Amino acid sequence: MAALSLTIFSSKPTAKGEFPIFICIYSKRSRDYIKTEYQLDDICQWYNGKVVARPDATMLNKRLLYELKKYKERLQYIEDQEYYSAKQLKAILTQQDKIAPDVRTFNDFMRQRIKEKIEEGKSSHAKMLEDTLKVFEAAEGDVPMILMNHITIEHFDRWLKLHGHTDGGRQIRLSHIKARVNEAIKIGILRCDKHPFAYTKIPTPEPRELDITVEAIRKIINADVSHSRQLTLAKDVFLLSFYLGGINFADLAEVDFSGNEITYVRKKSSEHKRKNRQIVISISPEASAILKKYVGEEGFIEFGYKYTMGNLQRYINKCMKLLAKELNINGGSLTYYSARKTFAQFAAEIGIPYPIIEYCLGHSIKTSITINSYVRVKPYQADAAIKRVIEYVNNPEVFRPYIEMRSQMQMMLM
Numbered sequence: 001m002a003a004l005s006l007t008i009f010s011s012k013p014t015a016k017g018e019f020p021i022f023i024c025i026y027s028k029r030s031r032d033y034i035k036t037e038y039q040l041d042d043i044c045q046w047y048n049g050k051v052v053a054r055p056d057a058t059m060l061n062k063r064l065l066y067e068l069k070k071y072k073e074r075l076q077y078i079e080d081q082e083y084y085s086a087k088q089l090k091a092i093l094t095q096q097d098k099i100a101p102d103v104r105t106f107n108d109f110m111r112q113r114i115k116e117k118i119e120e121g122k123s124s125h126a127k128m129l130e131d132t133l134k135v136f137e138a139a140e141g142d143v144p145m146i147l148m149n150h151i152t153i154e155h156f157d158r159w160l161k162l163h164g165h166t167d168g169g170r171q172i173r174l175s176h177i178k179a180r181v182n183e184a185i186k187i188g189i190l191r192c193d194k195h196p197f198a199y200t201k202i203p204t205p206e207p208r209e210l211d212i213t214v215e216a217i218r219k220i221i222n223a224d225v226s227h228s229r230q231l232t233l234a235k236d237v238f239l240l241s242f243y244l245g246g247i248n249f250a251d252l253a254e255v256d257f258s259g260n261e262i263t264y265v266r267k268k269s270s271e272h273k274r275k276n277r278q279i280v281i282s283i284s285p286e287a288s289a290i291l292k293k294y295v296g297e298e299g300f301i302e303f304g305y306k307y308t309m310g311n312l313q314r315y316i317n318k319c320m321k322l323l324a325k326e327l328n329i330n331g332g333s334l335t336y337y338s339a340r341k342t343f344a345q346f347a348a349e350i351g352i353p354y355p356i357i358e359y360c361l362g363h364s365i366k367t368s369i370t371i372n373s374y375v376r377v378k379p380y381q382a383d384a385a386i387k388r389v390i391e392y393v394n395n396p397e398v399f400r401p402y403i404e405m406r407s408q409m410q411m412m413l414m
Helices: 057-076 086-099 106-119 123-140 150-162 167-187 214-222 229-243 285-291 309-327 336-349 354-361 379-394 396-413
Strands: 003-008 019-027 030-040 261-265 278-282
Touching: 003 057, 019 057, 019 086, 030 057, 030 086, 057 086, 106 123, 106 167, 123 150, 123 167, 123 309, 150 167, 214 229, 214 309, 214 379, 229 285, 229 309, 229 336, 278 354, 278 379, 309 336, 336 354, 336 379, 354 379, 379 396
Parallel strands: none
Antiparallel strands: 003 019, 019 030, 261 278
C-alpha cells in the first residue's frame, strides 16, 4: 500500500537558505515528492515530522496536516493503488491542483468559472454567475468544498423561498449551483455519497406568455413609426428576429449578412450542444428589406449606437415597450424575446414538425426519440417553415380551417 508523510531535505536548502516542506509519496519501493507552499528558515525548526521553535508553529502544523489529509483522501479513492509507482501516484494526486488551483471553497470554484467565462468573452453569462454567487454567499457564506452537501443545498433553497425569490429566480440560482457542483464532482474535487441535489428539486416556473397574436404582429408590420427613431428600431429588430426563425439577439448582432443566407451556431448553447450545432437559414425578402437599413459594408448589422451589447439589448427592450404602448399590444409587455416565442407558437399552430421548429430556434434535436437519431433537419425545411409562418401572418384566414381541424383531431386523441 502507498503511504504519505511530511518531510524536508535537510541537505538541500534553496538558494536563499530555506527548507521547503514536502509530502513524501512511498509506493512500490519508490519515492516521489509533492512540494507544499510552506518552508522553514532553519533546519532546527523541523523535528519528528513537525514544525517547532517558531511563533507560528501551531498554525503551520495545522495547515500542513490539512494538506496531508487532502492528499490522503484523494489516495483512498485510487483503485489498485499498490500497482502504481510513487511517480505515477504523484501525477494522479496532483492532477486536480492543475485543473482547479487555489480552490479551497465552493465559492472559489464558482469564481474560477466566472473568470473563465470572462476570458471566453461571455460577459453576460459571467454576470449571471456573479449574481448567483452573491446570493449564495448572502445565504451560506464561504462554504468549504467538503460541506457542499445536500444539507447546504436544502438550506440555500429554503433561504431563497424565505427571502421572496420566485420559482423562476430559484430555478436560475439552483441551476447555476448544480452545474458547478456537477463539474466539481466530475474532476474529483468534490466527493459525496449522495449528490448535493438528491433531495432538492429545481422548480419549473410557469412559462411567461410573451408571444403575441397574429393581429398584434400584423399591427407591428403595418404600423407607420417613421416619426420615431425608437419605435422604428423596435419594429425593425422585432421583425428581423421573427423573419429569421426567432434568432436570439446575441446571434443577430454577430451574424454575417453579406450573402443570401445566414450560418451561425447559437452562442447560448454552443458549449454543450453536440449535434445540429450549425443553423443555416435563407434570408427571406421581408428580412432583406429591413437589413438594407442596417447592414454595413462588412456584412454585419450596425445599429448606430455606442452601447455595450447588454445595454443595447436593454435599450431595445425599452423601445419595444414604447412600441407596445403605442400600438396597444399585449398590455405593454412586448420584448425582443416575444418575437422568438411568437415564431415558435405560430409554427406549432400551423403544424410545422417540432424538430424543424427546434432547428430554426437553434435548440438541440432530442436524440432520445429514435426517429431523430436517423433523420436530420435540412436547411431547406427550415426555409419552408419560415415561409409558411410568414404566409400565416399575411393571410391568417387561409390557415384558419386547418388550425381548427387540427385542434379537433388533437382533442380526439386525448
